[in-house]
Amino acid sequence: MRIFLTLFIVCICSLAYTQNSKPVKIIIDTDFGNDCDDTGALAILHQMVYNGEAEILAAMYPMNDEWGAAAIDAVNTYYGKPNIPIGTYTGNYVYKGKHNDFYNSNLAKNFPNDLKTGKNALDAVMLYRKVLSEQPDNSVTIVVVGPQRLLADLLLSPGDQINQLSGVELVKKKVIKLVSMGAEYPKGDEWNIRICPDGAQVVAKQWPTPIYYSGFEIGKVIMTGERLIAETPITNPVRVAFETNPMVEKNKNRHSWDETAVLFAVRGLKDYWTMASGSLQILDDGKNTWTPVGKKHFYLIAKKPPEEMKKIIEDMMVAPPKQ
Numbered sequence: 001m002r003i004f005l006t007l008f009i010v011c012i013c014s015l016a017y018t019q020n021s022k023p024v025k026i027i028i029d030t031d032f033g034n035d036c037d038d039t040g041a042l043a044i045l046h047q048m049v050y051n052g053e054a055e056i057l058a059a060m061y062p063m064n065d066e067w068g069a070a071a072i073d074a075v076n077t078y079y080g081k082p083n084i085p086i087g088t089y090t091g092n093y094v095y096k097g098k099h100n101d102f103y104n105s106n107l108a109k110n111f112p113n114d115l116k117t118g119k120n121a122l123d124a125v126m127l128y129r130k131v132l133s134e135q136p137d138n139s140v141t142i143v144v145v146g147p148q149r150l151l152a153d154l155l156l157s158p159g160d161q162i163n164q165l166s167g168v169e170l171v172k173k174k175v176i177k178l179v180s181m182g183a184e185y186p187k188g189d190e191w192n193i194r195i196c197p198d199g200a201q202v203v204a205k206q207w208p209t210p211i212y213y214s215g216f217e218i219g220k221v222i223m224t225g226e227r228l229i230a231e232t233p234i235t236n237p238v239r240v241a242f243e244t245n246p247m248v249e250k251n252k253n254r255h256s257w258d259e260t261a262v263l264f265a266v267r268g269l270k271d272y273w274t275m276a277s278g279s280l281q282i283l284d285d286g287k288n289t290w291t292p293v294g295k296k297h298f299y300l301i302a303k304k305p306p307e308e309m310k311k312i313i314e315d316m317m318v319a320p321p322k323q
Contacts, residue, residue, distance in 0.1 A: 023052055024141050024266050027131060029060040030258070031146025031192075032068045033104035036248065039075055039241040040224060040317050041145055041258035045266070046079035047316035054266045057140065058085040058131045060124045062150045063099050064092075069121035070108035074237050077113050079321045085131065086115065087124030093149055096286070097195035103241040111237045126162065128154045132174040133163040143179040143265040145258035147196035148203045151178070155206050172208035181261035183280060183288040184216035185299045194286030201282045204297070213280065213299040214264055218273070219257030221306045224314045226251045231318040238317065259313045264300060272309065273300040 028045060030038045048054040059076065061068040069088040076084045108116065115121055128150065132140060144151060157167035165173065182192045182200065193200045204211070228239040229252050248254045269275065276299055278292040290299070 023049075023055040025055050025057055025135060025139050026265060027058050027060065027128070027140060027142045028056065028262070029062060029142065029144040029146060029150055030072065031063050031099065032061060032071050033063065033065055033102060034100045035254070035258075036103065036225070036241040036245040037219070037254055037256060037258040038145060039103075039238040040254075040256065040313070041262040042072070042075050043079070043238045044259055044313060044316040045262050046076075046081065046321075047319050048266045049081070050322045056081065056084050057135065058087065058127055060128065060150055061086065061088045061118065061121070062124065062146050063089060063095070065099060065101060065104060066118045067101060067104035067108040069118040070113050070115040071104040071237075073113035073115040074107040074111035078111065078235075078237050080323055082114055085127055086121050087127030087150075088118045088121040089150060090123045091149075091153065093196070093199075095147065095195045096197065097191065102245045102247075106240065106244065107237045111240075124150050125153050125157055129157065129160065129162045129167070129170060132170050135174050137173055138176045140175050141177050141179065141265050142175060143262055145181040145192070145261050147192050147199060148180070148182070149196045149199040151207070152199035152202035155202055168206060168208055175209050177209055178203075178207055178211045179214065179261055179265040180211060181214050181219070181257050183213055183282070183299075185213070185276075186290040187288060188216055189287045190216045193282060193288060197282060197284060197286035200286070201284075204280050204282050210295075211280075211297050212264065212275070213297065214257070214261040215299050216257065218300050218302060219260045220255050221302070222256040222260065222309045222313065223249070223253040223306075224256045224259065224310055224317060225253045227314045227318045228252065232320075256309070256313055259317075260300075260309070263313065272304050272312075274303055275300050
């Protein structure tokens with residue numbers, strides 16, 4: 001009976017992702033600056049906006065970095081969307097790992113953008129509350145491709161002048177699903193979770209909607225980026241992020257962790273993945289385990305070969321901006 005119920009839940013969720021009749025309303029929460037797959041994720045999200053598949057409501061930056069919000073603004077500006085609201089972290093949380101400025105200050109200082117510095121960005125939790133309050137009920141998809149500090153702080157936020165609902169109540173009312181690039185399945189020790197384990201614990205335990213995880217193993221085998229160098233101009237900030245990032249391979253490829261999460265957030269399973277249901281447990285040190293019982297959490301399982309996924313992602317990564 002338990003196996004039957006699990007399969008039933010997965011089948012129902014699969015049907016829900018076969019096709020979107022209207023653009024998916026997206027808030028992206030991304031830790032720009034350390035790894036370049038964040039820029040690739042934002043690039044393909046813009047292409048899906050052009051295709052009528054998505055609408056970007058806001059972008060959030062969760063790190064203690066003056067340049068991150070402006071770097072996001074530079075990429076949005078390159079794709080013709082300079083007015084997307086951007087929030088930045090204004091707290092003093094000490095992350096359990098170093099966040100490098102491999103390209104943030106470069107993009108912020110040398111590419112067109114309105115913010116110029118994160119000091120001119122809005123407080124991210126306040127922006128989350130404002131944007132969610134303005135949207136129809138059960139309409140917003142949040143995709144987080146970095147640590148979950150901001151999401152935890154959103155859940156813990158009290159009612160205020162923006163909305164009288166608590167963070168948990170507001171999320172339950174406005175968000176339809178959360179997609180996370182986080183953890184590894186069935187167990188692991190993944191970076192996004194490890195550098196802010198307490199935040200990820202709060203989200204795993206208190207988030208009131210289903211959470212869909214694109215694990216470390218999903219993006220690890222899909223290597224993208226090399227076509228950016230060959231097929232896009234030097235004025236492309238995404239190309240610059242890949243070209244100058246010391247973590248890319250010699251051919252300028254990088255694991256597609258964040259791109260796969262964004263792709264799922266907008267397009268769903270399609271024929272790219274299947275998924276398993278259960279419950280994610282996060283330990284105090286950030287390591288994770290999985291229990292195949294329950295229907296609160298789901299993780300993606302690869303279906304299409306990595307080379308086919310590479311082409312799908314890179315075709316959008318190298319596509320030019322549209323006016």
